[in-house]
Amino acid sequence: xxxxxxxxxxxxxxxxxxxAAVASDRAxxxxxxxxxxxxxxxxxxxxxxxxxxxxxxAILGESHAAQDAVQEGFLRLCREAVxxxxxxxxxxxxxxxxxxxxxRNHCIDRLRQRRETAPLSRDPETPxxxxxxxxxxxxxxxxxxxxPPLERAAVVLRYRDGLGYDQIAARLGKTANxxxxxxxxxxxxxxxxxxxxxxxxxxGIPAGATP
Numbered sequence: 001x002x003x004x005x006x007x008x009x010x011x012x013x014x015x016x017x018x019x020a021a022v023a024s025d026r027a028x029x030x031x032x033x034x035x036x037x038x039x040x041x042x043x044x045x046x047x048x049x050x051x052x053x054x055x056x057x058a059i060l061g062e063s064h065a066a067q068d069a070v071q072e073g074f075l076r077l078c079r080e081a082v083x084x085x086x087x088x089x090x091x092x093x094x095x096x097x098x099x100x101x102x103x104r105n106h107c108i109d110r111l112r113q114r115r116e117t118a119p120l121s122r123d124p125e126t127p128x129x130x131x132x133x134x135x136x137x138x139x140x141x142x143x144x145x146x147x148p149p150l151e152r153a154a155v156v157l158r159y160r161d162g163l164g165y166d167q168i169a170a171r172l173g174k175t176a177n178x179x180x181x182x183x184x185x186x187x188x189x190x191x192x193x194x195x196x197x198x199x200x201x202x203x204g205i206p207a208g209a210t211p
Contacts, residue, residue, distance in 0.1 A: 025095040026088060033085035045074060048096050052103050055171040058156035059107040059149050069110065073103040094170075101173035108149045143190055151186030154179055 031040035056066035091098035
C-alpha cells in the first residue's frame with residue numbers, strides 16, 4: 001500500500017492546493033514525464049502557446065506556418081520531456097525560453113528552405129496583420145518582411161506588438177542588450193534601403209537625414 005501512496009502522491013499534490021493551472025512549469029513537466037499526465041501537458045500548452053505563436057508569426061509571417069512551428073515545438077517537448085525533467089539545467093530553468101529557442105530555430109530553418117526552393121522573382125511575404133493606415137505604412141511593412149529573420153522578428157515584436165526588450169529577448173532566446181543591437185541593425189537596414197526610399201518618394205533625401 002505504501003508504494004501506491006508514493007506513486008499517486010505527486011498527482012494529488014498537483015491537483016490540490018492552488019491546482020495545476022498555477023503549478024510551476026517544472027512540476028507540470030515532471031507530471032507529464034513520469035506519469036504521462038495529459039492535463040499537465042495541456043496546461044503547459046495553454047500557458048505558452050500564445051506567446052510562442054506571436055514569435056513564430058513574427059518570423060514566418062503566416063498563420064498556418066506559425067501554428068505548424070509551434071506544434072513542432074510541443075512535439076519536441078514531448079520527445080524530450082523525460083530528459084528535461086531529469087536535467088532541468090538543459091532548459092536553463094526556463095521552459096518557456098527553451099520552447100521559444102526551439103521554435104525560433106525551426107522557423108529560421110523553414111525560411112532557409114523557402115529561399116532555397118523559391119524563384120528569385122517571388123514577392124516577399126508581408127508581415128502578419130500589419131494593419132497599415134496608409135499606403136506608406138503598407139510599403140514599410142513589406143520592407144520589414146524582407147529583413148533577415150531575427151531582425152524582422154525583433155522589429156515586428158517591438159513596433160507591431162509593443163513588447164519591451166526583455167520580453168523580446170525571452171521570445172527569441174537572446175539578451176536584452178543583443179535585442180537592442182538586432183533592432184538597431186534592422187532599423188538601419190530599413191533607413192538605408194534604396195528600394196524602400198524610392199517607393200516612399202525619399203530618393204532625393206540622404207539616408208542619414210532627419211526631418
